[in-house]
Amino acid sequence: xxxxxxxxCTICVENCPVFRVNPLFPGPxxxxxxxxxxxxxxxxxxxxxxxxxSQCKRCEMACPCGVEPAHIILREQQRYGKEHxxxxxHLLFANxxxxxxxxxxxxxxxxxxxxxxxxxxxxxxxxxxTHIPFPRFxxxxxxxxxxxxxRTAKKAxxxxxxxxxxxxxxxxxxxxxxxxxxxxxxxxxxxxxxxxPALGNGNLTLAKHFAQKNAASLSNYIDAGYDxxxxxxxxxxxxxxxxxxxxxxxxxxxxxxxxxxxxxxLLKLIEEGYAQPQFREWPRRVxxxxxxxLRALKxxxxxxxxxxxxxxxxxxxxxxxxxxxSGSYGFKKSNEVTAVQLGQRAVSLIRxxxxxxxxxxxxxxxxxxxxxxxxKALDPAEILCESLGIATPK
Amino acid sequence: xxxxEYDAVIIxxxxxxLAAASFLAEQNLKxxxxxxxxxxxxxxxxxxxxxxxxxxxxxxIKKLPPEHPFHLVAEETLRVSLxxxxxxxxxxxxxxxxxxxxxxxxxxxxxxxxxxxxxxxTMEASPQDASESLHVVTFKGLKDFYPxxxxxxxxNAKCSIYDAGISSTMSLAxxxxxxxxxxxxxxxxEKQNIYQDKIAFPAVLGLExxxxxxxxxxxxxGKPVFEIxxxxxxxxxxxxxxxxxxxxxxxxxxxxxxxxxxxxETTDTVIETVTSFxxxxxxxxxxxxxxxxxxxFIGGGLTAxxxxxxxxxxxxxxxxxxxxxxxxxxxxFSMNHGIGRVGIAADAAMHPLGTSWKNIFVxxxxxxxxxxxxxxxxxxxxxxxxxxxxxxxxxYLAR
Numbered sequence: 001x002x003x004x005x006x007x008x009c010t011i012c013v014e015n016c017p018v019f020r021v022n023p024l025f026p027g028p029x030x031x032x033x034x035x036x037x038x039x040x041x042x043x044x045x046x047x048x049x050x051x052x053x054s055q056c057k058r059c060e061m062a063c064p065c066g067v068e069p070a071h072i073i074l075r076e077q078q079r080y081g082k083e084h085x086x087x088x089x090h091l092l093f094a095n096x097x098x099x100x101x102x103x104x105x106x107x108x109x110x111x112x113x114x115x116x117x118x119x120x121x122x123x124x125x126x127x128x129x130t131h132i133p134f135p136r137f138x139x140x141x142x143x144x145x146x147x148x149x150x151r152t153a154k155k156a157x158x159x160x161x162x163x164x165x166x167x168x169x170x171x172x173x174x175x176x177x178x179x180x181x182x183x184x185x186x187x188x189x190x191x192x193x194x195x196x197p198a199l200g201n202g203n204l205t206l207a208k209h210f211a212q213k214n215a216a217s218l219s220n221y222i223d224a225g226y227d228x229x230x231x232x233x234x235x236x237x238x239x240x241x242x243x244x245x246x247x248x249x250x251x252x253x254x255x256x257x258x259x260x261x262x263x264x265x266l267l268k269l270i271e272e273g274y275a276q277p278q279f280r281e282w283p284r285r286v287x288x289x290x291x292x293x294l295r296a297l298k299x300x301x302x303x304x305x306x307x308x309x310x311x312x313x314x315x316x317x318x319x320x321x322x323x324x325x326s327g328s329y330g331f332k333k334s335n336e337v338t339a340v341q342l343g344q345r346a347v348s349l350i351r352x353x354x355x356x357x358x359x360x361x362x363x364x365x366x367x368x369x370x371x372x373x374x375x376k377a378l379d380p381a382e383i384l385c386e387s388l389g390i391a392t393p394k
Numbered sequence: 395x396x397x398x399e400y401d402a403v404i405i406x407x408x409x410x411x412l413a414a415a416s417f418l419a420e421q422n423l424k425x426x427x428x429x430x431x432x433x434x435x436x437x438x439x440x441x442x443x444x445x446x447x448x449x450x451x452x453x454x455i456k457k458l459p460p461e462h463p464f465h466l467v468a469e470e471t472l473r474v475s476l477x478x479x480x481x482x483x484x485x486x487x488x489x490x491x492x493x494x495x496x497x498x499x500x501x502x503x504x505x506x507x508x509x510x511x512x513x514x515x516t517m518e519a520s521p522q523d524a525s526e527s528l529h530v531v532t533f534k535g536l537k538d539f540y541p542x543x544x545x546x547x548x549x550n551a552k553c554s555i556y557d558a559g560i561s562s563t564m565s566l567a568x569x570x571x572x573x574x575x576x577x578x579x580x581x582x583x584e585k586q587n588i589y590q591d592k593i594a595f596p597a598v599l600g601l602e603x604x605x606x607x608x609x610x611x612x613x614x615x616g617k618p619v620f621e622i623x624x625x626x627x628x629x630x631x632x633x634x635x636x637x638x639x640x641x642x643x644x645x646x647x648x649x650x651x652x653x654x655x656x657x658x659e660t661t662d663t664v665i666e667t668v669t670s671f672x673x674x675x676x677x678x679x680x681x682x683x684x685x686x687x688x689x690x691f692i693g694g695g696l697t698a699x700x701x702x703x704x705x706x707x708x709x710x711x712x713x714x715x716x717x718x719x720x721x722x723x724x725x726x727f728s729m730n731h732g733i734g735r736v737g738i739a740a741d742a743a744m745h746p747l748g749t750s751w752k753n754i755f756v757x758x759x760x761x762x763x764x765x766x767x768x769x770x771x772x773x774x775x776x777x778x779x780x781x782x783x784x785x786x787x788x789x790y791l792a793r
Contacts, residue, residue: 011432013564014627020568023560061652064431064694240673256674271396298672300650305397317643
């Protein structure tokens with residue numbers, strides 16, 4: 001932890017979305033490096049405002065001195081979660097994986113309840129915000145998908161994450177078809193929640209539990225010659241940054257070296273000459289909202305590069321705004337105002353571009369921006385599929 | 395050309411880096427800009443100082459010591475770079491006023507004057523002497539902005555304080571972008587019974603629509619309205635950064651954030667690739683030419699240790715004017731600290747001296763002998779040397 005490197009220039013504060021709208025949060029500089037000088041492991045942590053940080057990592061991206069305020073705060077959030085009783089909402093969202101599994105299993109019923117008035121009342125009682133509709137569970141998850149195998153040179157194990165699996169398996173199927181169309185064999189390795197929701201809700205033990213299981217499973221696939229491909233940028237960030245860091249996973253280095261963002265991977269296939277996709281014209285103007293965690297992955301914007309190969313597609317990049325939802329953060333009643341204000345600002349900038357659709361890699365960004373704007377929010381992979389003429393799976 | 399191969403790779407996202415990248419991108423070259431974090435330009439007043447050591451920047455430049463990098467740049471290049479800059483900012487809706495022929499003043503938060511050349515239109519009405527009476531409007535709880543400093547230095551100055559419920563520059567600026575907040579504020583302002591000649595605000599009046607907001611305020615109050623730059627976080631600096639960034643992207647440049655260079659691949663005569671390390675695999679970006687605009691010590695381009703001073707990316711030879719004892723003057727507030735002269739020495743093509751690599755150019759505050767604080771030549775020098783470096787870079791690429 002290099003909080004000593006902070007020169008107090010406040011660039012991180014300028015970049016903090018929460019600080020902009022919530023006066024209760026002192027900002028990354030004070031919550032991170034400043035306060036860190038006064039913290040001790042031997043003392044109970046009492047800074048409840050630590051929980052107001054949404055872990056967007058924008059402060060870390062902006063810092064010219066390599067200080068990692070979000071990381072300092074994340075560590076202390078875990079300590080706070082351990083030393084203080086958790087609210088119902090925190091407990092529920094930390095266990096999002098199990099809840100979503102249950103929701104999917106009972107999808108027809110769960111969806112009716114979640115969208116009913118009574119359901120909304122229950123959510124409200126539990127401290128869950130209903131400013132945008134709760135995502136619909138999918139009865140048929142991606143895990144039930146049967147995979148065809150053809151012996152190709154490249155093999156990828158797809159880490160789909162909870163969002164695609166439980167809510168949008170249709171996108172997952174498209175991604176599998178996309179990879180297959182480029183001659184990549186895809187398998188779905190046994191996998192659990194990446195652990196990020198647990199971390200975000202201050203439950204380090206649960207996060208470690210998930211991480212250890214994932215690491216063991218993925219590591220086997222790497223040994224068998226598979227590349228790991230993830231499409232959720234937040235899952236990716238957790239695998240790449242938190243597994244070796246906070247979660248102290250022994251196989252983390254191996255994982256990080258073999259994990260690719262979907263679009264980074266596709267670009268690599270094209271670069272290596274392994275695949276030569278023929279993109280067809282797709283005339284449309286889209287606003288590409290860059291998810292905070294894609295920025296934090298430090299891999300550039302590979303999907304933007306892929307989309308630039310599509311004739312007729314105009315893509316305006318917006319990377320200065322956070323959508324405000326930050327996964328389960330904005331679904332907590334206590335963060336609702338912050339989430340809505342940030343979301344509306346992001347939407348107003350998107351509208352200014354005159355784009356027809358929103359594009360974002362992250363499911364939760366799409367949920368928030370689509371929900372607040374009423375516009376269509378697409379995964380870049382969906383656009384690639386359309387342009388390549390890959391049929392929509394049933 | 396592969397996705398990670400570029401004609402020109404610019405390192406550093408300050409005014410110099412963003413401008414150089416933009417000048418190259420508009421010639422249809424494939425350009426990447428990589429940066430470790432956000433630039434010190436975000437902390438600046440946003441004003442473009444060309445040379446503040448006199449009334450006229452051009453004659454002040456002529457009086458600078460012969461080793462000053464301004465002498466490497468033709469006057470024409472300086473003029474063109476400032477013109478281009480003004481065009482970019484006008485297109486972004488944040489026009490700059492002023493001319494290279496004459497410096498102007500902006501009122502500071504201390505009530506003193508800062509000499510500058512091109513200033514944001516939001517500071518255009520800043521008084522040029524002590525004659526006009528001022529009404530300073532500030533916000534309850536806003537740190538580091540105390541109208542008392544201004545009032546005590548001027549006759550007929552008054553202040554009023556608005557309770558916005560929020561108190562940081564960043565959140566105030568974001569709120570001014572919202573209609574309901576702005577309208578509520580206008581209602582309050584109308585009741586203030588302002589009789590002074592001009593109205594002053596700390597520079598928190600919005601982000602991308604700042605010029606429009608200041609205009610609206612001036613029309614509604616019937617008086618000239620201007621902003622006073624604040625201590626960091628500085629909104630005029632951020633507006634400048636955001637506008638230059640958007641301009642580069644609109645011209646087709648790729649920007650890589652949080653991308654510290656951790657390795658380089660070179661031959662004896664050229665630099666080929668720069669590499670950054672994320673947790674997993676290293677990513678590499680190759681270029682036919684490179685422009686180094688990483689700034690000085692605060693920007694992160696140079697690091698001083700007990701053993702000496704190094705340039706952090708290519709380890710280019712650093713020009714150090716004297717032994718350690720001469721780096722710092724005894725007087726802390728002195729403008730003659732020797733360390734201000736440290737940097738990379740370059741020739742008129744902005745090619746660094748003492749290196750065998752032919753495809754590297756430097757610009758901005760990493761240059762040697764700038765003494766930016768003493769000479770008041772921050773963003774102006776950055777723009778001029780950026781254009782000079784971009785020209786040489788384009789010529790090199792055309793060869």
